[in-house]
Amino acid sequence: MIGLASDNLLGTVFGVYLARAKDEEIRRRKVASGGAVTALLTYALEKGIVDGVVAAKRTKGLEGQAVVAHNKKELLEAAGNKWSIVPFATRMKAKIEEENLKKVALVCLPCQAQFFAQMRDFPLLESDFGERIKYIVSLFCMGTFAFNAFLNYLRMKYNIKAEQIRDIHLKKDFLEIVYNGTKLDLPIEEVYSYLQTGCLVCTDYTGIWSDISAGFVESEPGWTVLMARNPKAEELIKSAEKEGYLELKEGSHVVGEILKKAREKLARAQQNMSYLL
Amino acid sequence: MEKLKVLHVDIGSCEGCNVSILRALPKIQEFVDLDMKYLAKKTCARDKYDMVIITGGVCMNEPHIIEKVKSLREKTSTIVAFGSCATFGGILRFCRGGQEPRPDHRNFQPINSVVKVDYSIPGCPPTPQMVQSFFKFFVAGDKKRLKLFKVYADIKKLSGFDLIDDIVLTGLCIGCGACELSCPTQAIEMIDRRPNLIAEKCIRCGTCYVRCPRASQMLSMGGRK
Structure with a gap:
């Protein structure tokens, strides 16, 4: 356990690692960073630690859909950055019950992690399915797009249509939009106002309610940061390394960088709260 | 013990x-x-x-x-x-x-x-x-x-109505669907990615508000209801 108080911005942290997938196929298809989340979950699926992974998959434009992955192939299809929130709470429940999954890993955003972890810790309803959720993996998040508004903006200003967009990457301080074989760089400030209002008042960057937080830092390109928040998560990461799915190195030196981002989000939230509430 | x-x-x-x-x-x-x-x-x-x-x-x-x-x-x-x-x-x-x-x-x-x-x-x-x-x-x-x-413990009233007032009408809703899933009477349905309350069905149990990540985050950060 590294020296972080439990009430700080990053929540409880047991260990911070930099990881990347050993599997070449995952590395090639990686989108955001080292593909460590895909590799970790592949390990969990192949060893039967979980029987399904619920994740969001981008379907068209910026829209997404909740899917259940049972193997590496399906995981790879869902991998990559998401730019809109997928309202998968209800959908997920249906999926889990349909397939009668007993041990699920979830890949979600901090807000969803909070909801599912609260459901797991505090099952208020008979219809809750918290006991079926084994791992909650939260991705670092700076906000999701009000994507109808954002797409409309892209169409009006740059004449880019939703169906032309192949991919979007977050670079240092601009968004790279890949469409029709070309690229467009949009400064972050320009697109900020197209984030959802609710995201502008959110204070959680890493997902403090999750079991594992994952994301990337600029100083370590090609690597995924994995933050284990409890012994159970720590064990999963360690054994994935032992079994040869993950390449792991100590990552406590990037905590400062994550903390900086988290503070940025907090400051933004405080500023926005002052005039929204 | x-x-x-x-x-x-x-x-x-x-x-x-x-x-x-x-x-x-x-x-x-x-x-x-x-x-x-x-x-x-x-x-x-x-x-x-x-x-x-x-x-x-x-x-x-x-x-x-x-x-x-x-x-x-x-x-x-x-x-x-x-x-x-x-x-x-x-x-x-x-x-x-x-x-x-x-x-x-x-x-x-x-x-x-x-x-x-x-x-x-x-x-x-x-x-x-x-x-x-x-x-x-x-x-x-x-x-x-x-x-x-x-x-x-310090809040006297919390219900689907408060959820609509505090989170949806203020524009803070992110459309995650937690409230829809949490409602024991199916009083909430998502319309255009935002929850809509069927007033007659709401029994004012407050579960939706408690489960809303936006609402619970703000309350636990010291926000006031």
Whole structure:
């Protein structure tokens, strides 16, 4: 356990690692960073630690859909950055019950992690399915797009249509939009106002309610940061390394960088709260 | 370890919450010594309890109930309001007098209208697993996890209406669908990626508000309702 108080911005942290997938196929298809989340979950699926992974998959434009992955192939299809929130709470429940999954890993955003972890810790309803959720993996998040508004903006200003967009990457301080074989760089400030209002008042960057937080830092390109928040998560990461799915190195030196981002989000939230509430 | 001495008092619930506590009993027995009227024990036998769990709302037209709740406050340092009626008024909020079987009952309030409450556990009813979790975290002294329940203890009213007012109409909703999934009466449906409340179906249990990540994050960060 590294020296972080439990009430700080990053929540409880047991260990911070930099990881990347050993599997070449995952590395090639990686989108955001080292593909460590895909590799970790592949390990969990192949060893039967979980029987399904619920994740969001981008379907068209910026829209997404909740899917259940049972193997590496399906995981790879869902991998990559998401730019809109997928309202998968209800959908997920249906999926889990349909397939009668007993041990699920979830890949979600901090807000969803909070909801599912609260459901797991505090099952208020008979219809809750918290006991079926084994791992909650939260991705670092700076906000999701009000994507109808954002797409409309892209169409009006740059004449880019939703169906032309192949991919979007977050670079240092601009968004790279890949469409029709070309690229467009949009400064972050320009697109900020197209984030959802609710995201502008959110204070959680890493997902403090999750079991594992994952994301990337600029100083370590090609690597995924994995933050284990409890012994159970720590064990999963360690054994994935032992079994040869993950390449792991100590990552406590990037905590400062994550903390900086988290503070940025907090400051933004405080500023926005002052005039929204 | 000495067992936690807990008293359960019902001041007018539908028994749903009570059944929930009873169902949890086998799992909490090892660290909780529960006084409850269903257990053929003399309740209120002790002068002091470590915790008093109250279920049901306070009928403001029944002075002896109000007195009883106040006397319970003297008996313990920790009062837990259990279930939506006790925490936020719940379905009892719809009481308006002239209704059978007790036309004289005109107004119900949550417990925190009468005495200070330490923890509020909403839900209609909260599940037995919730009782287990609560005691587990309480005995372990996990203040961080219990913080939200502490925050709810100061809130008198929370419902789908508040969710719409505070989160959706202010534009803070992110459309995650947690409320839709949490509603026990299916009073919430997502329309155009935002929740819509079917007013007649809302029983004012507050579960949607409690489960909303935006709302619960702001409340746990010290935001006020």
